Amino acid sequence: MDANQRIARIAAHLHPSNVQMEGGAILERGNCRAKGGAPGFKVAILGAAGGIGQPLAMLMKMNPLVSVLHLYDVVNAPGVTADISHMDTGAVVRGFLGQPQLDAALTGMDLVIIPAGVPRKPGMTRDDLFKINAGIVKTLCEGIARCCPNAIVNLISNPVNSTVPIAAEVFKKAGTYDPKRPLGVSKRST
Template sequence: MVKAVVLGAAGGIGQPLALLLKANPLVTELSLYDIVNTPGVAADISHISTPAKVEGYLPADDGLKKTLTGADIVVIPAGVPRKPGMTRDDLFKINAGIVRDLANGIAATAPKAFVLVISNPVNSTVPIVAEVFKKAGVYDPKRLFGVTTLDVVRASTFVAEIVGDLSLSKDVVVPVVGGHSGVTIVPLLSQSSHPLPASVDTTSLDALVNRIQFGGDEVVKAKGGAGSATLSMAYAGAEFASKVLRAVKGEEGIVAPSYVSLEADPVGAAALTKELGTELAYFSSNVELGPGGVVKINPLGKITEAEQTLIKAAIPELQKNITTGVTFITEAKVEEPRL
């Protein structure tokens, strides 16, 4: 029996994500939560002919607690999507409080659940969840993941386009490391399972890297301000959730990039830190999954000089993003009680 939870289930990512989880044969119960419309979304999805039982809750009457009770895996797409002209800092100011409040709910009701964070900016929201869990005394770095799978999905698709055969999209594997925004997204194209054609010159390679890093901007622009990457993100989130569930069920050898705390694997972290040349609290690298979550954080391995330059450019931004998330919780002002 597996209970999956989607927090933010009535939104642009949440609805298709809930649909895909309902279709996952590993999920036997699906619990949905949002501030509006969740009962309707749950009723709609519940009619799909798959075994998972579906329930939807609103904040009233301890809705969050009811949603999370008995949860095995919690996926968080809640928050406001990025709009044209909106900076990462703007997005953080809006979504940080939402993620904090949901993390408090998880800490209180489902502290042993695997938590998959989609809410942007992931580089900062994952540290927020971690700090909330630390304050509650329930932090397990092996069970907390930032979902960076969309970067991997994009890289696979774009490489297949360049190779000239989109049917290869599901087979192309490109490790994407670093973080989950802009320059922190570092595709290791030299390690692609399907090498790029010899005709791809440096200019074309740079353009491909830029497209992977800023693919979200491409979608925001194409939607004309009406939304961001919701459908592809839902697909990516469901793909990663499925890998976590398969690993929990005992399937071995599942490796996927994810933005995790390096505390999850001190030995792997030491090797990765040596490669990076600096210490970071969080980083996205190929992670081996197991029944307890993170089993091993893999090193970067052999990379090109150009990829080393991309890593160096990513580190200062990652450090800033991580600090922003941590300090949002650790330096939060505590209001004096009113007498």
């Protein structure tokens, strides 16, 4: 399945009455794929222990289209994983902590959401924020290019108008770039 088909399936979930998949079937849980043949999408959240990552992990765990949820962060990932795993849904949750476990967190994912990075603090310029978050996004996208090159990538890390082009350049350098895969998510787009 290519990126266009995955985007169509996600769009069908968001607007089920208007968008249909190939063959005329509206997006259903059974039309998705996941580990072990179970229906659903495999989703990784990179930066799952942060202020955006934690509630996002909860929302993804509650989504019936998600069957596998990987939570990655450099701190506190085991605690967030334990909390989220207590929710009674069908999604299997696994936690990954630190750089050595990044590849394991990403292998085989359909969707990668990146809220990782530092928040803008008082007195911090956008350039200061960019210098820190650019390196984080670059490292994470290199892992995506290695482990799940066909995944759709949602970037929430600020400044979004600068981190999306960084992701695109990393994917181009790795030979995995598809202009329809990296998506920037900001306050204005929600």
